[in-house]
Amino acid sequence: MTKAQRMTWQQVGTPHGWRSLLVLAGLVVTGLGWLGWPVWDSLTSPNRAQAQDEAPWVLAALVCGLFALAVAMWLDAGRRLDAMSVVVTLVVANTVVRAVLNPQAGGVEFVHALPLLAGMAVGAPAGFLVGASSALLSTITVGEPASTLPTQAFIWGLSGMLGGLLWRARPRVSWLCSLPLAVAAGLISGVLLNLMGWGQEPGTTLTSFHPGLPASEVISRLWSYTVETSLAFDLTRGITTALLLAVFGHPILAALRRSVGAEPPRPSPDPTTRSSPTRSPVVRTVPASTNCGTTTAKELSHDRHLHLTRAGGAHRVRR
Numbered sequence: 001m002t003k004a005q006r007m008t009w010q011q012v013g014t015p016h017g018w019r020s021l022l023v024l025a026g027l028v029v030t031g032l033g034w035l036g037w038p039v040w041d042s043l044t045s046p047n048r049a050q051a052q053d054e055a056p057w058v059l060a061a062l063v064c065g066l067f068a069l070a071v072a073m074w075l076d077a078g079r080r081l082d083a084m085s086v087v088v089t090l091v092v093a094n095t096v097v098r099a100v101l102n103p104q105a106g107g108v109e110f111v112h113a114l115p116l117l118a119g120m121a122v123g124a125p126a127g128f129l130v131g132a133s134s135a136l137l138s139t140i141t142v143g144e145p146a147s148t149l150p151t152q153a154f155i156w157g158l159s160g161m162l163g164g165l166l167w168r169a170r171p172r173v174s175w176l177c178s179l180p181l182a183v184a185a186g187l188i189s190g191v192l193l194n195l196m197g198w199g200q201e202p203g204t205t206l207t208s209f210h211p212g213l214p215a216s217e218v219i220s221r222l223w224s225y226t227v228e229t230s231l232a233f234d235l236t237r238g239i240t241t242a243l244l245l246a247v248f249g250h251p252i253l254a255a256l257r258r259s260v261g262a263e264p265p266r267p268s269p270d271p272t273t274r275s276s277p278t279r280s281p282v283v284r285t286v287p288a289s290t291n292c293g294t295t296t297a298k299e300l301s302h303d304r305h306l307h308l309t310r311a312g313g314a315h316r317v318r319r
Contacts, residue, residue, distance in 0.1 A: 017076035020076050024124060027128070043212050055147035062136075073126065091134045095134050098110075108236060111134070113182070115159050128164075129157070131153075131156035155193060158188070159188075166178060183241075208225070
C-alpha cells in the first residue's frame, strides 16, 4: 500500500482507545471502592450525616471524572468534535425521557434503555458517559440535586457500561442478548442503590447493617434486605427496560451503529499500479496416433511444432 493510499483511511464514529478505557477503569474502581465502603470496611464506613457532608465533594469528583472521560474519548476519536455528536444526542434524549416520559412509579423507569444502547453501539466508555451525564443533567432539570445524586449517576453509568459487553456482537445478537442483560442491570442497580442508604443506618435486626461485620455477612444481610424491600421494584425496572429494548432496541441500535460507522472505508487500489493477469502457456500432450508408422518424417516434424494462438496466451499442442 502506497503512502497516498494510506492517507485515504480515516477514523469513523466514536472509537475508544487506551485513554478512554484507562479513565473509565479509574472511575469504576474508585466509584465501587467508595460505594462498597460498608462491605470492605464496615467498621469505618461513614454514617448518613458524614455522607451528606461529603456529597458535594464526591459530586465534584464525579463531574471532573466525566469531563476527563469525554476528553479522552475526543482524543481517541482523532480530536474531532463531530465524533462526539452521538454521545451528546443520547445524553439530551435520555434527559428528555426522564423529564417527560418517565412515570417513576412502582419501579417503572424508561431511563436505563438509552445508556445500554449507547454502550452496545459505541462502547463501554460511551455507555458510562451517557448514563452518568444524563442522570446529572436530568436531576438538575426536574428537581434540586440531593445527596444521593453522585451514587445515582454512578449507577446509571454502570448500566450503560454493561452494554459495552455487547459492543462487538452483531446487531441482532447484541439486541437479543441485551434483554436478559437489562433484567440483570435492574437487579444490580437495585442492590447498589440499597447499599447507598442501607450502609449508612445501622440497626439491630438480622437484615440491618452493623459495623464490624465481615464482608460475607454484610453481603448476605444486604441481599436479604433487598429481597424484603425492593426486589419487586428492581425486577420491574429491569423488565421495563427489557420490554423497551425488545420493541425499539433493534432499529435504534442499527441506526446508532450506522451513524457512528462500522469500520473505516477501505482505500481503492491505485489504477496505475494495477497489472492485468497473464496466463501461462498451457501444454497439452496428445497420445501418438496408431498410424504413426505411416506418417512421414516431414509431417511428424510439422505436428511437433504446431502453434495455436488463442485470446489469453499461446497454447502448444505436442504429439
